[in-house]
Amino acid sequence: MASEKQSTERYNPRTVEAHxxxxxxxxxxxxxxxxxxxxxxxxxxxxxxxxGRIHIGHTRNYTMGDVVARYMRAKGFNVLHPMGWxxxxxxxxxxxxxxxxxxxDWTYQNIATMKAQLKLMGFSIDWSRExxxxxxxxYAHQQKLFLxxxxxxxxxxxxxxxxxxPIDQTVLANEQVIDGKGWRSGAEVEQRELTQWFFRITEYxxxxxxxxxxxxxxxxxxxxxxxxxxxxxxxxxxRFEFETPPSSGDPVLEIFTTRPDTLFGASFxxxxxxxxxxxxxxxxxxxxxxxxxxCRRMGTxxxxxxxxxxxxxxxxxxxxxxxVEGKLLPVYVANFVLMEYGTGAIFGCPGHDQRDLDFANKYxxxxxxxxxxxxxxPAAFSITTEAFLEDGEIINSEFLxxxxxxxxxxxxxxxxxxxxxxxxxQAAREVNFRLRDWGISRQRYWGCPIPxxxxxxxxxxxxPDADLPVRLPDDITFDRPGNPIDHHxxxxxxxxxxxxxxxxxxxxxxxxxxxxxxYFARFTAPQAATPTDRAAANDWLxxxxxxxxxxxxxxxxxxSRFFTRxxxxxxxxxxxxxxxxxxTQGMVVHETYRRADGEWLAPADVRLEGHDADRKAYEIASGxxxxxxxxxxxxxxxxxxxxxxxxxxxYGADTARWFMLSDSPPxxxxxxxxxxxxxxxxxxxxxxxxxxxxxxxxxxxxxxGEMSEAATVLMREAHRTLKAVSEDVEGLRFNVAIAxxxxxxxxxxxxxxxxxxxxxxxxxxxxxALDMFIQMIAPVMPHLAEECWRRLGREGLVxxxxxxxxxxxxxxxxxxxxxxxxxxxxxxxxxxxxxxxGDTIEQAALELDAVRKFLDGRPPKxxxxxxxxIVNVVG
RNA sequence: GCGGGCGUGGUGGAAUUGGUAGACACGCAGGAUUUAGGUUCCUGUGGGGCAACCCGUGGGGGUUCAAGUCCCUCCGCCCGCACCA
Numbered sequence: 037m038a039s040e041k042q043s044t045e046r047y048n049p050r051t052v053e054a055h056x057x058x059x060x061x062x063x064x065x066x067x068x069x070x071x072x073x074x075x076x077x078x079x080x081x082x083x084x085x086x087x088g089r090i091h092i093g094h095t096r097n098y099t100m101g102d103v104v105a106r107y108m109r110a111k112g113f114n115v116l117h118p119m120g121w122x123x124x125x126x127x128x129x130x131x132x133x134x135x136x137x138x139x140x141d142w143t144y145q146n147i148a149t150m151k152a153q154l155k156l157m158g159f160s161i162d163w164s165r166e167x168x169x170x171x172x173x174x175y176a177h178q179q180k181l182f183l184x185x186x187x188x189x190x191x192x193x194x195x196x197x198x199x200x201x202p203i204d205q206t207v208l209a210n211e212q213v214i215d216g217k218g219w220r221s222g223a224e225v226e227q228r229e230l231t232q233w234f235f236r237i238t239e240y241x242x243x244x245x246x247x248x249x250x251x252x253x254x255x256x257x258x259x260x261x262x263x264x265x266x267x268x269x270x271x272x273x274x275r276f277e278f279e280t281p282p283s284s285g286d287p288v289l290e291i292f293t294t295r296p297d298t299l300f301g302a303s304f305x306x307x308x309x310x311x312x313x314x315x316x317x318x319x320x321x322x323x324x325x326x327x328x329x330x331c332r333r334m335g336t337x338x339x340x341x342x343x344x345x346x347x348x349x350x351x352x353x354x355x356x357x358x359x360v361e362g363k364l365l366p367v368y369v370a371n372f373v374l375m376e377y378g379t380g381a382i383f384g385c386p387g388h389d390q391r392d393l394d395f396a397n398k399y400x401x402x403x404x405x406x407x408x409x410x411x412x413x414p415a416a417f418s419i420t421t422e423a424f425l426e427d428g429e430i431i432n433s434e435f436l437x438x439x440x441x442x443x444x445x446x447x448x449x450x451x452x453x454x455x456x457x458x459x460x461x462q463a464a465r466e467v468n469f470r471l472r473d474w475g476i477s478r479q480r481y482w483g484c485p486i487p488x489x490x491x492x493x494x495x496x497x498x499x500p501d502a503d504l505p506v507r508l509p510d511d512i513t514f515d516r517p518g519n520p521i522d523h524h525x526x527x528x529x530x531x532x533x534x535x536x537x538x539x540x541x542x543x544x545x546x547x548x549x550x551x552x553x554x555y556f557a558r559f560t561a562p563q564a565a566t567p568t569d570r571a572a573a574n575d576w577l578x579x580x581x582x583x584x585x586x587x588x589x590x591x592x593x594x595x596s597r598f599f600t601r602x603x604x605x606x607x608x609x610x611x612x613x614x615x616x617x618x619x620t621q622g623m624v625v626h627e628t629y630r631r632a633d634g635e636w637l638a639p640a641d642v643r644l645e646g647h648d649a650d651r652k653a654y655e656i657a658s659g660x661x662x663x664x665x666x667x668x669x670x671x672x673x674x675x676x677x678x679x680x681x682x683x684x685x686x687y688g689a690d691t692a693r694w695f696m697l698s699d700s701p702p703x704x705x706x707x708x709x710x711x712x713x714x715x716x717x718x719x720x721x722x723x724x725x726x727x728x729x730x731x732x733x734x735x736x737x738x739x740x741g742e743m744s745e746a747a748t749v750l751m752r753e754a755h756r757t758l759k760a761v762s763e764d765v766e767g768l769r770f771n772v773a774i775a776x777x778x779x780x781x782x783x784x785x786x787x788x789x790x791x792x793x794x795x796x797x798x799x800x801x802x803x804x805a806l807d808m809f810i811q812m813i814a815p816v817m818p819h820l821a822e823e824c825w826r827r828l829g830r831e832g833l834v835x836x837x838x839x840x841x842x843x844x845x846x847x848x849x850x851x852x853x854x855x856x857x858x859x860x861x862x863x864x865x866x867x868x869x870x871x872x873x874g875d876t877i878e879q880a881a882l883e884l885d886a887v888r889k890f891l892d893g894r895p896p897k898x899x900x901x902x903x904x905x906i907v908n909v910v911g
Numbered sequence: 912g913c914g915g916g917c918g919u920g921g922u923g924g925a926a927u928u929g930g931u932a933g934a935c936a937c938g939c940a941g942g943a944u945u946u947a948g949g950u951u952c953c954u955g956u957g958g959g960g961c962a963a964c965c966c967g968u969g970g971g972g973g974u975u976c977a978a979g980u981c982c983c984u985c986c987g988c989c990c991g992c993a994c995c996a
Binding site for chain 1: 927
């Protein structure tokens with residue numbers, strides 16, 4: 037340091053950051069009191085799963101949340117900014133199986149590690165509200181919610197075909213099956229018939245869909261994904277009479293269609309292999325039974341579905357066409373009909389549905405076009421291999437002929453509603469949703485036990501409130517596949533709460549998405565004796581700003597929206613939508629490094645040389661050259677992670693926080709690079725030098741006389757930046773706010789010490805501008821801000837200082853410089869009084885040499901003056 | 912297949928929503944300071960041209976006094992859903 041030319045010491049983040057973190061802790065600065073009278077603001081980042089260690093990629097969304105929290109605190113709000121742990125789940129059990137550690141110990145150790153790592157980052161979190169979802173104090177309340185939902189009819193137990201993950205040996209929700217594979221294990225998912233617990237989310241299908249329109253501070257993308265997932269479609273349920281009923285005796289076959297306008301083009305009926313009539317027929321037909329068996333084995337992956345041939349089996353049954361006298365339609369079992377949607381049966385209209393057309397062509401069924409492009413020649417219009425799906429003109433359909441598709445839909449609906457078949461109208465209007473009920477049963481240990489006791493006499497009996505929580509047993513083994521709780525020798529044994537006879541505890545635990553569906557409500561009163569303190573929850577909720585990854589666009593966010601409604605119905609909350617504002621942040625990505633033998637290497641073990649295309653990477657230990665791979669999300673598996681300690685130890689948390697929000701817009705990915713971190717750190721040091729150099733001048737600043745020109749200019753810059761930065765932070769445009777602060781610092785640093793000594797007003801302006809600058813960087817770089825504040829001799833903590841007010845006087849300008857265009861091209865600039873009239877500006881513009889030159893002596897055709905913006909002379 | 916988004920210098924990106932394109936940063940080049948490297952400071956940096964100027968926001972076309980921004984069309988990339996009747 038002695039060789040440093042600069043007289044000031046370098047800023048040492050390691051000691052400074054630790055110091056201020058201690059000060060904040062000692063003062064309990066970020067504790068949030070529910071009784072605080074100030075207006076409330078709830079900012080929340082999606083809480084983490086305690087997987088082991090945190091890497092810097094995890095911390096970007098907490099940094100964003102922290103900037104918002106610190107800013108809103110400075111703006112005078114009582115800010116709730118809590119943190120907890122989404123602590124149940126399979127990885128804990130995997131660790132138990134692999135490393136012989138208890139899931140509980142593994143989880144709580146990880147929490148301790150990760151909490152310490154988060155603390156290094158200096159987040160302004162109210163740690164007094166911390167909880168983990170695996171705390172019995174938390175899941176006890178979750179069990180209470182389950183029982184209340186059960187009592188309210190929002191829980192059902194039913195047999196259903198479920199997605200079975202053969203590796204995790206558990207059931208998965210539809211949302212957890214990605215491309216036919218388990219979302220966590222990656223195993224090919226199988227279909228199994230099991231009795232399961234379900235939350236009746238479908239009860240709210242319409243409401244969940246409608247309310248999306250009210251979520252105006254959610255990204256459009258997420259709203260769209262949820263709309264598609266809920267998947268509403270309007271149509272007609274039509275009852276087709278069997279010519280000869282099947283042996284089950286059903287007189288009619290019910291189908292759902294969104295295209296009743298194509299009814300005259302029907303040429304067959306198709307049943308799902310899982311349809312009861314299919315099963316009935318299979319009893320008497322071994323070949324059909326074999327066909328159904330085959331269908332069940334068919335893969336459910338996207339590829340399997342795409343390449344799967346449309347296949348069917350003729351049951352021999354026929355139904356009567358509802359409106360064509362004497363027309364009979366054959367009934368097939370077909371592999372492409374889903375039991376889960378509609379009624380599990382369809383009518384096939386080959387002309388206007390591609391699947392039906394493929395099927396009809398394969399089995400030689402008639403193809404009758406009933407819609408043609410408007411004005412086409414019906415005699416010349418035919419369909420061979422491409423179904424016609426667009427709107428047009430109805431043909432070959434008796435009383436529908438000539439109508440448009442929407443008109444035909446209405447006409448056929450009215451007609452069928454007024455026909456009776458087997459004692460009921462032939463058709464009824466119906467709305468169907470893709471959304472399925474949420475299966476929450478998991479055959480795993482490390483989850484919230486479902487508080488039910490099965491009794492031979494009384495059935496499934498809720499555990500009485502007084503007996504909650506139903507605790508997970510601690511003595512558990514993981515020596516064989518399947519559900520470990522089920523293998524416990526005694527845990528299952530429990531007497532029926534109703535009749536007292538010996539019963540059996542439910543051994544299923546809840547899907548971990550249940551845990552995260554209401555934690556935001558628990559944070560508002562984490563010590564409450566009931567799941568929520570209703571008053572506190574109503575006060576705080578909805579969350580004003582929720583921040584998390586796009587990967588939760590459907591699962592977590594939809595479940596939370598359902599839970600909030602269910603908690604409303606059961607009296608735990610008085611609102612329906614949990615998150616008023618949602619922001620989906622981009623990830624931190626990093627290049628990957630790979631040895632010739634395929635082994636990934638962590639950035640810390642890699643040395644880089646060269647620039648751009650010539651960059652080379654070497655393994656530090658061996659000196660061997662490595663392959664530099666593409667930018668990828670930081671992940672354990674590719675080892676492209678950087679730990680917070682690596683950064684806080686040398687550069688400091690502020691540098692990391694600043695860098696993560698610089699350059700890239702927050703919704704996009706940011707590339708973590710050493711060069712970028714160093715750049716951010718250089719700025720930290722530049723701030724420090726500027727503050728240190730200004731400190732003596734600031735210390736001497738006094739008086740309140742007339743402002744010099746230089747002082748006014750500096751104040752204008754500061755206030756203009758303040759206004760812009762405030763708006764940027766409120767709009768979460770952190771990268772832009774940072775760019776503005778980059779631009780302001782040279783204005784401050786550029787104040788000449790001697791001039792300022794001679795000009796007291798400039799010294800005062802410098803002092804004020806520095807204060808504002810420090811306050812503006814504080815949300816992103818809180819430690820540096822505190823240290824600068826102290827070095828300038830300011831009172832108290834920046835973290836407790838109100839956000840400065842923009843002084844309108846400094847935003848006003850006496851003169852403005854307007855660009856002057858001739859025929860739309862900029863040719864000159866014009867400086868005029870800011871309140872100059874349009875005529876004055878026009879005259880001044882026309883006198884400019886450049887304007888005259890380009891007008892070439894001709895009079896202008898038109899002059900457009902946009903006040904405060906631009907002048908355009910049209911020649 | 913259906914739905915949505917994006918395309919701006921060598922790079923990340925900005926552009927007050929139709930009004931000076933390239934703010935700010937990274938990188939690079941030159942210079943100063945330094946025994947040297949790093950640090951720090953200054954200058955330059957979209958392309959072409961000696962210059963006046965010309966060209967320029969994926970390509971083409973259009974609306975407008977004025978287009979990165981609006982409209983049409985084509986190309987490329989990314990994401991989501993996917994046998995939903």
